[in-house]
Amino acid sequence: MMHMIKKLIAIVSGAVPEAIALLFTRVALAGIFWRSARTKVEDGSWLQMSDTTVFLFKEEYGMPYPEITGLIATYAEHFLPLLVVFGLFTRVGAAGLxxxxxxxxxxxxxxxxxxxxxxxxxxxxxxxxxxGGMFSLDRMIGHKFG
Structure with missing residues:
Protein backbone atom coordinates (compact mmCIF):
# COMPACT_ATOMS: atom_id res chain seq x y z
CA MET A 1 0.00 0.00 0.00
CA MET A 2 2.80 2.46 0.90
CA HIS A 3 4.46 1.69 -2.42
CA MET A 4 1.30 2.67 -4.30
CA ILE A 5 0.97 5.88 -2.30
CA LYS A 6 4.60 6.80 -3.00
CA LYS A 7 4.09 6.04 -6.69
CA LEU A 8 0.97 8.21 -6.81
CA ILE A 9 2.80 11.05 -5.06
CA ALA A 10 5.64 10.76 -7.58
CA ILE A 11 3.17 10.98 -10.47
CA VAL A 12 1.35 14.07 -9.21
CA SER A 13 4.65 15.68 -8.20
CA GLY A 14 6.09 15.40 -11.68
CA ALA A 15 7.02 18.15 -14.09
CA VAL A 16 3.84 18.02 -16.18
CA PRO A 17 1.37 18.23 -13.26
CA GLU A 18 3.44 21.10 -11.84
CA ALA A 19 3.42 22.86 -15.21
CA ILE A 20 -0.35 22.51 -15.44
CA ALA A 21 -0.80 23.83 -11.90
CA LEU A 22 1.48 26.80 -12.64
CA LEU A 23 -0.40 27.52 -15.87
CA PHE A 24 -3.71 27.60 -13.98
CA THR A 25 -2.12 29.78 -11.30
CA ARG A 26 -0.90 32.22 -13.96
CA VAL A 27 -4.28 32.39 -15.68
CA ALA A 28 -6.18 32.80 -12.39
CA LEU A 29 -3.93 35.61 -11.15
CA ALA A 30 -3.82 37.41 -14.49
CA GLY A 31 -7.60 37.21 -14.81
CA ILE A 32 -8.14 38.94 -11.47
CA PHE A 33 -6.02 41.95 -12.38
CA TRP A 34 -7.06 42.07 -16.06
CA ARG A 35 -10.75 42.32 -15.13
CA SER A 36 -9.91 45.11 -12.71
CA ALA A 37 -7.86 46.88 -15.39
CA ARG A 38 -10.76 46.84 -17.83
CA THR A 39 -12.97 48.67 -15.31
CA LYS A 40 -10.51 51.57 -15.26
CA VAL A 41 -10.70 52.49 -18.96
CA GLU A 42 -13.31 54.13 -21.15
CA ASP A 43 -15.67 51.68 -22.83
CA GLY A 44 -14.39 50.75 -26.27
CA SER A 45 -10.84 51.95 -25.62
CA TRP A 46 -7.74 49.99 -24.71
CA LEU A 47 -5.92 52.28 -22.33
CA GLN A 48 -7.80 55.59 -22.06
CA MET A 49 -8.38 56.01 -18.33
CA SER A 50 -11.95 56.89 -17.41
CA ASP A 51 -13.03 59.90 -15.36
CA THR A 52 -14.57 57.43 -12.90
CA THR A 53 -11.11 55.99 -12.23
CA VAL A 54 -9.73 59.41 -11.36
CA PHE A 55 -12.74 60.05 -9.11
CA LEU A 56 -12.32 56.72 -7.30
CA PHE A 57 -8.59 57.18 -6.81
CA LYS A 58 -9.21 60.64 -5.38
CA GLU A 59 -12.40 60.26 -3.36
CA GLU A 60 -12.73 56.61 -2.38
CA TYR A 61 -9.12 55.42 -2.28
CA GLY A 62 -7.62 58.72 -1.11
CA MET A 63 -4.58 58.29 -3.33
CA PRO A 64 -2.24 61.23 -3.91
CA TYR A 65 -2.14 62.60 -7.46
CA PRO A 66 -5.10 60.48 -8.64
CA GLU A 67 -4.48 61.25 -12.32
CA ILE A 68 -0.97 59.80 -12.05
CA THR A 69 -1.59 56.95 -9.59
CA GLY A 70 -4.72 55.95 -11.51
CA LEU A 71 -2.79 55.88 -14.77
CA ILE A 72 0.04 53.84 -13.25
CA ALA A 73 -2.45 51.34 -11.81
CA THR A 74 -4.36 51.16 -15.09
CA TYR A 75 -1.22 50.47 -17.13
CA ALA A 76 0.22 48.05 -14.58
CA GLU A 77 -3.05 46.10 -14.38
CA HIS A 78 -2.96 45.69 -18.15
CA PHE A 79 0.73 45.00 -18.66
CA LEU A 80 1.68 42.80 -15.70
CA PRO A 81 -1.14 40.23 -16.22
CA LEU A 82 -0.04 39.85 -19.84
CA LEU A 83 3.48 39.01 -18.68
CA VAL A 84 2.10 36.53 -16.15
CA VAL A 85 -0.40 34.79 -18.40
CA PHE A 86 2.16 34.28 -21.18
CA GLY A 87 4.82 33.32 -18.68
CA LEU A 88 7.22 36.01 -19.88
CA PHE A 89 9.32 37.45 -17.04
CA THR A 90 6.81 35.66 -14.83
CA ARG A 91 8.59 36.38 -11.57
CA VAL A 92 8.88 40.09 -12.37
CA GLY A 93 5.22 40.30 -13.38
CA ALA A 94 4.12 38.41 -10.27
CA ALA A 95 6.30 40.63 -8.06
CA GLY A 96 4.66 43.70 -9.59
CA LEU A 97 1.21 42.27 -8.89
CA GLY A 132 6.13 30.23 -15.02
CA GLY A 133 6.71 26.52 -15.40
CA MET A 134 7.14 24.29 -18.40
CA PHE A 135 4.34 25.91 -20.42
CA SER A 136 5.74 29.43 -20.37
CA LEU A 137 7.66 31.72 -22.67
CA ASP A 138 10.29 31.97 -19.94
CA ARG A 139 10.98 28.25 -20.33
CA MET A 140 11.02 28.44 -24.13
CA ILE A 141 13.46 31.36 -24.10
CA GLY A 142 15.56 29.68 -21.41
CA HIS A 143 15.87 26.51 -23.46
CA LYS A 144 16.73 28.48 -26.61
CA PHE A 145 19.40 30.65 -25.00
CA GLY A 146 20.38 28.59 -21.97
Whole structure:
Protein backbone atom coordinates (compact mmCIF):
# COMPACT_ATOMS: atom_id res chain seq x y z
CA MET A 1 0.00 0.00 0.00
CA MET A 2 2.80 2.46 0.90
CA HIS A 3 4.46 1.69 -2.42
CA MET A 4 1.30 2.67 -4.30
CA ILE A 5 0.97 5.88 -2.30
CA LYS A 6 4.60 6.80 -3.00
CA LYS A 7 4.09 6.04 -6.69
CA LEU A 8 0.97 8.21 -6.81
CA ILE A 9 2.80 11.05 -5.06
CA ALA A 10 5.64 10.76 -7.58
CA ILE A 11 3.17 10.98 -10.47
CA VAL A 12 1.35 14.07 -9.21
CA SER A 13 4.65 15.68 -8.20
CA GLY A 14 6.09 15.40 -11.68
CA ALA A 15 7.02 18.15 -14.09
CA VAL A 16 3.84 18.02 -16.18
CA PRO A 17 1.37 18.23 -13.26
CA GLU A 18 3.44 21.10 -11.84
CA ALA A 19 3.42 22.86 -15.21
CA ILE A 20 -0.35 22.51 -15.44
CA ALA A 21 -0.80 23.83 -11.90
CA LEU A 22 1.48 26.80 -12.64
CA LEU A 23 -0.40 27.52 -15.87
CA PHE A 24 -3.71 27.60 -13.98
CA THR A 25 -2.12 29.78 -11.30
CA ARG A 26 -0.90 32.22 -13.96
CA VAL A 27 -4.28 32.39 -15.68
CA ALA A 28 -6.18 32.80 -12.39
CA LEU A 29 -3.93 35.61 -11.15
CA ALA A 30 -3.82 37.41 -14.49
CA GLY A 31 -7.60 37.21 -14.81
CA ILE A 32 -8.14 38.94 -11.47
CA PHE A 33 -6.02 41.95 -12.38
CA TRP A 34 -7.06 42.07 -16.06
CA ARG A 35 -10.75 42.32 -15.13
CA SER A 36 -9.91 45.11 -12.71
CA ALA A 37 -7.86 46.88 -15.39
CA ARG A 38 -10.76 46.84 -17.83
CA THR A 39 -12.97 48.67 -15.31
CA LYS A 40 -10.51 51.57 -15.26
CA VAL A 41 -10.70 52.49 -18.96
CA GLU A 42 -13.31 54.13 -21.15
CA ASP A 43 -15.67 51.68 -22.83
CA GLY A 44 -14.39 50.75 -26.27
CA SER A 45 -10.84 51.95 -25.62
CA TRP A 46 -7.74 49.99 -24.71
CA LEU A 47 -5.92 52.28 -22.33
CA GLN A 48 -7.80 55.59 -22.06
CA MET A 49 -8.38 56.01 -18.33
CA SER A 50 -11.95 56.89 -17.41
CA ASP A 51 -13.03 59.90 -15.36
CA THR A 52 -14.57 57.43 -12.90
CA THR A 53 -11.11 55.99 -12.23
CA VAL A 54 -9.73 59.41 -11.36
CA PHE A 55 -12.74 60.05 -9.11
CA LEU A 56 -12.32 56.72 -7.30
CA PHE A 57 -8.59 57.18 -6.81
CA LYS A 58 -9.21 60.64 -5.38
CA GLU A 59 -12.40 60.26 -3.36
CA GLU A 60 -12.73 56.61 -2.38
CA TYR A 61 -9.12 55.42 -2.28
CA GLY A 62 -7.62 58.72 -1.11
CA MET A 63 -4.58 58.29 -3.33
CA PRO A 64 -2.24 61.23 -3.91
CA TYR A 65 -2.14 62.60 -7.46
CA PRO A 66 -5.10 60.48 -8.64
CA GLU A 67 -4.48 61.25 -12.32
CA ILE A 68 -0.97 59.80 -12.05
CA THR A 69 -1.59 56.95 -9.59
CA GLY A 70 -4.72 55.95 -11.51
CA LEU A 71 -2.79 55.88 -14.77
CA ILE A 72 0.04 53.84 -13.25
CA ALA A 73 -2.45 51.34 -11.81
CA THR A 74 -4.36 51.16 -15.09
CA TYR A 75 -1.22 50.47 -17.13
CA ALA A 76 0.22 48.05 -14.58
CA GLU A 77 -3.05 46.10 -14.38
CA HIS A 78 -2.96 45.69 -18.15
CA PHE A 79 0.73 45.00 -18.66
CA LEU A 80 1.68 42.80 -15.70
CA PRO A 81 -1.14 40.23 -16.22
CA LEU A 82 -0.04 39.85 -19.84
CA LEU A 83 3.48 39.01 -18.68
CA VAL A 84 2.10 36.53 -16.15
CA VAL A 85 -0.40 34.79 -18.40
CA PHE A 86 2.16 34.28 -21.18
CA GLY A 87 4.82 33.32 -18.68
CA LEU A 88 7.22 36.01 -19.88
CA PHE A 89 9.32 37.45 -17.04
CA THR A 90 6.81 35.66 -14.83
CA ARG A 91 8.59 36.38 -11.57
CA VAL A 92 8.88 40.09 -12.37
CA GLY A 93 5.22 40.30 -13.38
CA ALA A 94 4.12 38.41 -10.27
CA ALA A 95 6.30 40.63 -8.06
CA GLY A 96 4.66 43.70 -9.59
CA LEU A 97 1.21 42.27 -8.89
CA UNK A 98 2.31 41.44 -5.34
CA UNK A 99 3.39 45.07 -4.87
CA UNK A 100 0.02 46.24 -6.19
CA UNK A 101 -1.75 43.83 -3.84
CA UNK A 102 0.17 45.16 -0.86
CA UNK A 103 -0.64 48.78 -1.80
CA UNK A 104 -4.32 47.86 -2.14
CA UNK A 105 -4.20 46.01 1.18
CA UNK A 106 -2.44 48.76 3.09
CA UNK A 107 -4.00 51.89 1.60
CA UNK A 108 -7.25 51.04 -0.16
CA UNK A 109 -9.07 48.04 1.33
CA UNK A 110 -7.30 47.01 4.57
CA UNK A 111 -10.34 44.99 5.67
CA UNK A 112 -10.08 42.64 2.66
CA UNK A 113 -7.07 40.58 3.80
CA UNK A 114 -8.77 37.29 4.68
CA UNK A 115 -11.48 37.49 2.03
CA UNK A 116 -9.36 38.35 -0.99
CA UNK A 117 -5.82 39.61 -0.68
CA UNK A 118 -4.35 36.56 1.02
CA UNK A 119 -5.29 34.53 -2.07
CA UNK A 120 -3.60 37.07 -4.35
CA UNK A 121 -0.47 36.99 -2.17
CA UNK A 122 -0.46 33.18 -2.29
CA UNK A 123 -0.81 33.11 -6.09
CA UNK A 124 1.93 35.70 -6.60
CA UNK A 125 4.15 33.90 -4.09
CA UNK A 126 3.84 30.61 -5.94
CA UNK A 127 4.84 32.26 -9.21
CA UNK A 128 7.71 34.22 -7.68
CA UNK A 129 9.11 31.06 -6.09
CA UNK A 130 8.43 28.55 -8.90
CA UNK A 131 8.41 30.74 -12.04
CA GLY A 132 6.13 30.23 -15.02
CA GLY A 133 6.71 26.52 -15.40
CA MET A 134 7.14 24.29 -18.40
CA PHE A 135 4.34 25.91 -20.42
CA SER A 136 5.74 29.43 -20.37
CA LEU A 137 7.66 31.72 -22.67
CA ASP A 138 10.29 31.97 -19.94
CA ARG A 139 10.98 28.25 -20.33
CA MET A 140 11.02 28.44 -24.13
CA ILE A 141 13.46 31.36 -24.10
CA GLY A 142 15.56 29.68 -21.41
CA HIS A 143 15.87 26.51 -23.46
CA LYS A 144 16.73 28.48 -26.61
CA PHE A 145 19.40 30.65 -25.00
CA GLY A 146 20.38 28.59 -21.97
Missing amino acids: LAMTLVIQLFVYPEAWWQTHIIWVALTGILIVRG
